[in-house]
Amino acid sequence: MQRTILRNKKLITLISGILVAAAFASHYLLHNGPLAEGLMLAASIIGVLPIALQAYQALRVKVVSIDVLVTIAVIGALVIGNYEESAVVTFLFLFGDYLELRTLNKTRSAIRELTQMAPESALKQMEDGSYQEVLIDEVDIGDNLRVLTGAKVPVDGRVLTGEGHVNEASITGEAVPVSKHEGDSVFAGTILDNGTLHIVADRVGEDTTFGRIIELVEEAQDAKSEAERFIDRFAKWYTPAVLVLALVVCLVTRNIELAITILVLGCPGALVIGVPVSNVAGIGNGARHGVLLKGSEVIHDFSRVDTMVFDKTGTLTIGRPKVAEVKHYHEEQDETRALIYSVESQSDHPLARAIVEHLSDMTPYPVEKTDVVKGGGIVAQVNGQRVAVGNLALMQQEGVAISESAMDDIAAMEKAGQSIVMTSVEGQLRALVGIRDQLRPKVKEDLQRLKRMGVKHLVLLSGDNQGTVDLVASELGLTEAHGHMLPEDKAAYIKDLQKQGRIVAFVGDGVNDSPSLALAQIGIAMGSGTDIAIETSDVVLMNSDFSRLPHALGLAKATAFNMLQNIVIAIGVVLVLLFSLFFSTWMNMSIGMLVHEASILVVILNGMRLLRYKPRA
Numbered sequence: 001m002q003r004t005i006l007r008n009k010k011l012i013t014l015i016s017g018i019l020v021a022a023a024f025a026s027h028y029l030l031h032n033g034p035l036a037e038g039l040m041l042a043a044s045i046i047g048v049l050p051i052a053l054q055a056y057q058a059l060r061v062k063v064v065s066i067d068v069l070v071t072i073a074v075i076g077a078l079v080i081g082n083y084e085e086s087a088v089v090t091f092l093f094l095f096g097d098y099l100e101l102r103t104l105n106k107t108r109s110a111i112r113e114l115t116q117m118a119p120e121s122a123l124k125q126m127e128d129g130s131y132q133e134v135l136i137d138e139v140d141i142g143d144n145l146r147v148l149t150g151a152k153v154p155v156d157g158r159v160l161t162g163e164g165h166v167n168e169a170s171i172t173g174e175a176v177p178v179s180k181h182e183g184d185s186v187f188a189g190t191i192l193d194n195g196t197l198h199i200v201a202d203r204v205g206e207d208t209t210f211g212r213i214i215e216l217v218e219e220a221q222d223a224k225s226e227a228e229r230f231i232d233r234f235a236k237w238y239t240p241a242v243l244v245l246a247l248v249v250c251l252v253t254r255n256i257e258l259a260i261t262i263l264v265l266g267c268p269g270a271l272v273i274g275v276p277v278s279n280v281a282g283i284g285n286g287a288r289h290g291v292l293l294k295g296s297e298v299i300h301d302f303s304r305v306d307t308m309v310f311d312k313t314g315t316l317t318i319g320r321p322k323v324a325e326v327k328h329y330h331e332e333q334d335e336t337r338a339l340i341y342s343v344e345s346q347s348d349h350p351l352a353r354a355i356v357e358h359l360s361d362m363t364p365y366p367v368e369k370t371d372v373v374k375g376g377g378i379v380a381q382v383n384g385q386r387v388a389v390g391n392l393a394l395m396q397q398e399g400v401a402i403s404e405s406a407m408d409d410i411a412a413m414e415k416a417g418q419s420i421v422m423t424s425v426e427g428q429l430r431a432l433v434g435i436r437d438q439l440r441p442k443v444k445e446d447l448q449r450l451k452r453m454g455v456k457h458l459v460l461l462s463g464d465n466q467g468t469v470d471l472v473a474s475e476l477g478l479t480e481a482h483g484h485m486l487p488e489d490k491a492a493y494i495k496d497l498q499k500q501g502r503i504v505a506f507v508g509d510g511v512n513d514s515p516s517l518a519l520a521q522i523g524i525a526m527g528s529g530t531d532i533a534i535e536t537s538d539v540v541l542m543n544s545d546f547s548r549l550p551h552a553l554g555l556a557k558a559t560a561f562n563m564l565q566n567i568v569i570a571i572g573v574v575l576v577l578l579f580s581l582f583f584s585t586w587m588n589m590s591i592g593m594l595v596h597e598a599s600i601l602v603v604i605l606n607g608m609r610l611l612r613y614k615p616r617a
Helices: 002-007 009-028 033-062 066-079 083-107 109-117 209-222 226-251 256-265 269-288 298-301 312-316 332-346 349-358 391-398 404-415 441-451 466-476 488-498 510-519 531-536 546-583 589-612
Strands: 121-125 129-137 144-147 156-167 177-181 190-201 291-293 309-310 317-328 367-373 377-382 387-391 419-425 428-439 456-463 481-483 504-508 522-526 540-542
Touching: 002 009, 002 033, 009 033, 033 083, 033 256, 066 083, 066 226, 066 256, 083 546, 083 589, 121 404, 144 387, 190 291, 226 256, 256 546, 256 589, 269 291, 269 298, 269 546, 269 589, 291 298, 291 546, 298 522, 298 540, 298 546, 309 312, 312 317, 312 428, 312 456, 312 466, 312 504, 317 404, 332 349, 332 367, 332 387, 332 419, 332 428, 349 404, 349 428, 349 510, 387 391, 391 419, 404 419, 404 428, 419 466, 419 540, 441 456, 441 466, 441 540, 441 546, 456 466, 466 481, 481 504, 504 510, 510 522, 540 546, 546 589
Parallel strands: 309 456, 309 504, 456 481, 504 522, 522 540
Antiparallel strands: 121 129, 121 144, 144 190, 156 177, 156 190, 291 540, 317 428, 367 377, 377 387, 387 419, 419 428
């Protein structure tokens, strides 16, 4: 019986509303007082049933909820024969509960949309080479899959063959399709706009980036902030206090109707719902725009950040070094380039890959023998010549003479923040290659936006040499820059900042950043970083899109302010209602309940504004 009543709350609300409307029509149009009273009594009895059941369930777990206050108030109104008041109060309370549930569901639409985007099947290559459609649960790591135009990518993986454009909005929030070729990474839940891709599964199920997004966002929405915990404690003591106040007023004034009205007006519904709806809407907005905020506690702390500390490689820079400059000291420049390309093709070092990419139009010579010198470079026999490619120490080991002009070039390159790769052929210096990690596009503008949002200190901590770090800091307008920093040095520096009373956010992407991510009040991980960095952090920028950082900070500030607005609205309405009850003649139970339910709707709609939040340009 209880379940049937609670399952049919919508129907009961509708019936209650029809009975109340019919009662008013009977009274004002038909002038039939007894019929109107009978309809109001029926509406009161039907309407109070689900409210009384919810009150009973709350009392069983020793919680004095809003339902308890309303139930006592309605029963009291029925006892004194005020059927109109009891009917209107029950209908408004049920209707407000319906609107609250409906609008809250809208704020969770971002998570539902994510869940609906999750792929359910995949075209899997079978043992005989054919492709069959299977459920996503039947896909394992290492399986070969085919993705056709318009289909969802079923897993995180790498492109084996084929090419196409993939819409990664579900991961990055950016709707512009991304071109994918052999060797590129693809993510579950993204959509292949055109082309055909053959991929190998690297991550499946809940371990995919998409699966982790859903899991992290759901956890974030369940987490409670300091503000929510305060409200829980406040409501726990406030509701019994209203009961006591009503009882005292009844004993002193002997006015039962006044006491019942206090119970109705004192309901803290808007206060209880105001902060959670802001929290859910803010996190939902972030999920849609490639930003994961792990809970409202994170939102509260993030909104107060005044210092941001950045790792360099993979954070402010792309993390993919490129050749910035080449100096030649021999007439046969084409031959030198071909020799360098031939030797560096034998290495998987990041600097070697940058050189190979830069010289990809060269035709390599056959490499007869290679000798990797640890911490120095490579020495090889190429086209009948001894070729050494590496650093200054390797050149000295090879007995290569370095002219004054070459030393000046080396100094200039180092001052420009470049890593230097030197090449000698038969003991003669042939070339210097300056390599530098590239800054992220528009990162300077993003940092300026952070400053305008109230981040007073922008600090760079890096393991690179101080010259390179200073150069990056100068280009980007950072407040401080420190080089030669080991992971423990970064963590110690963050502790010092916190001792100075600063609210610190650390932005990084690697395993070595994990201690700093955990130590800072707010750890912000680039989405393409390591798993441990993402798990340790409080905020994740999906697809390593640095431009999402200002959006994340602006959203956190807007959400925190929205929570405060809802608290002020909720408490303000209750105070105004109680003041009006004691010091005016127009306030009654029905008007009070109408204002009370309207205040709940106002805080919900105010919170839902965050779903449309976009940072100012």
